[in-house]
Amino acid sequence: MKSKKRKMRNQFNILLSLIIFFAFTMHSCQSKTETETEKIATKQGIIVPKIDSLKYSEKYCCVLSPEQGFSVYDNPKGKIIGTLKRMGNIKEDNQVPYKIYLVTGDKKVKIENFREISSEIFAINYTDSAEGFVKVVDSSKSYWLSVAEIEKNGFKTVNWRDQMIEQSKGVLGYYANEPGLRLRKEPNSKSEIIGSVRGDLFEIKLTKNISGQWCKVKVTKYKEHPCNTDLEEAENIESQTEGWLKIIDDNGEPNLWSYTRGC
Structure with missing residues (x-):
C-alpha cells in the first residue's frame, strides 16, 4: 500500500514538474518574441530637432541638420571619417537648404537618403542603431552618427513607430x-x-x-x-x-x- 502511494506521489511530482517546465518555456518564448518585436520596432527612424516647431526654422531647413553638420564614424564608437552637412551659398543657389553632403577629406558626395516628413521638410533617416550610434546614408556601408553628438546639437533620434504616434494628430491621416x-x-x-x-x-x-x-x-x-x-x-x-x-x-x-x- 505504501509502495503504491509512493508511486502515485512520484507520478504527481513528475507531472507537476512537467507543467512548471512547459509553463516556464512558454513564458520564456513569449518574452523572447516580445523583446524581438520591440527591437525591430525601434531599429529604424529619423533625426529631427528636439523642439518640434524648429523643423520649420530657417536655421535647420530644409534637410533637417545643424549648421555644422554631424560627425560621421566608420563604426559605432569607431573613428571619425567625415561630416554629414549642408554646403553652398544660398544667395547663389536657392536649393542649398535641400542638399546635404557626405564630406570625407577633399571629397564630397551628395546624399539622397532622407525622408519628407512635412511639406518640403526632410529628415535624415537611419537604418540601424547600436551602442549609442545610428547607421545612416547607405545601409550597405558603414556610416554612423553619435546619438550623444546629435543630442548635443539640439536634435534627437526617434524611431518610426514613435514618430508616427507623435505626429498622428497633426497629419490628415x-x-x-x-x-x-x-x-x-x-x-x-x-x-x-x-x-x-x-x-x-x-x-x-x-x-x-x-x-x-x-x-x-x-x-x-x-x-x-x-x-x-x-x-x-x-x-x-x-x-x-x-x-x-x-x-x-x-x-x-x-x-x-x-x-x-x-x-
Missing part, C-alpha cells in the same frame, strides 16, 4: 501601404482578423497603446476621400472600427504612409 494590412483583434499575426485596410479611403488614427510592431488603431472608412468630397464629415463616414495593426514591418520600416503636403 495614415494609410496602409499596398497591398494593405489586416486589422486584428489582438497584437499578433495569429489573432482573429477583424477586417482589411487598403487604400486611402481607410483613414488610420493611431493610439499610444502599443505592443512591439503593433499599435491599437481606429479605422474610419469613408465613402469619398475627405479631400475630394462635398459631403459633410458625418455623412461621409461609412464605418468605424477599432483593432490592432502591424504598423512597422519586419525590416523596421513603416507599414503606413501619409499625405505630407496635406490635401
Whole structure:
C-alpha cells in the first residue's frame, strides 16, 4: 500500500514538474518574441530637432541638420571619417537648404537618403542603431552618427513607430501601404482578423497603446476621400472600427504612409 502511494506521489511530482517546465518555456518564448518585436520596432527612424516647431526654422531647413553638420564614424564608437552637412551659398543657389553632403577629406558626395516628413521638410533617416550610434546614408556601408553628438546639437533620434504616434494628430491621416494590412483583434499575426485596410479611403488614427510592431488603431472608412468630397464629415463616414495593426514591418520600416503636403 505504501509502495503504491509512493508511486502515485512520484507520478504527481513528475507531472507537476512537467507543467512548471512547459509553463516556464512558454513564458520564456513569449518574452523572447516580445523583446524581438520591440527591437525591430525601434531599429529604424529619423533625426529631427528636439523642439518640434524648429523643423520649420530657417536655421535647420530644409534637410533637417545643424549648421555644422554631424560627425560621421566608420563604426559605432569607431573613428571619425567625415561630416554629414549642408554646403553652398544660398544667395547663389536657392536649393542649398535641400542638399546635404557626405564630406570625407577633399571629397564630397551628395546624399539622397532622407525622408519628407512635412511639406518640403526632410529628415535624415537611419537604418540601424547600436551602442549609442545610428547607421545612416547607405545601409550597405558603414556610416554612423553619435546619438550623444546629435543630442548635443539640439536634435534627437526617434524611431518610426514613435514618430508616427507623435505626429498622428497633426497629419490628415495614415494609410496602409499596398497591398494593405489586416486589422486584428489582438497584437499578433495569429489573432482573429477583424477586417482589411487598403487604400486611402481607410483613414488610420493611431493610439499610444502599443505592443512591439503593433499599435491599437481606429479605422474610419469613408465613402469619398475627405479631400475630394462635398459631403459633410458625418455623412461621409461609412464605418468605424477599432483593432490592432502591424504598423512597422519586419525590416523596421513603416507599414503606413501619409499625405505630407496635406490635401
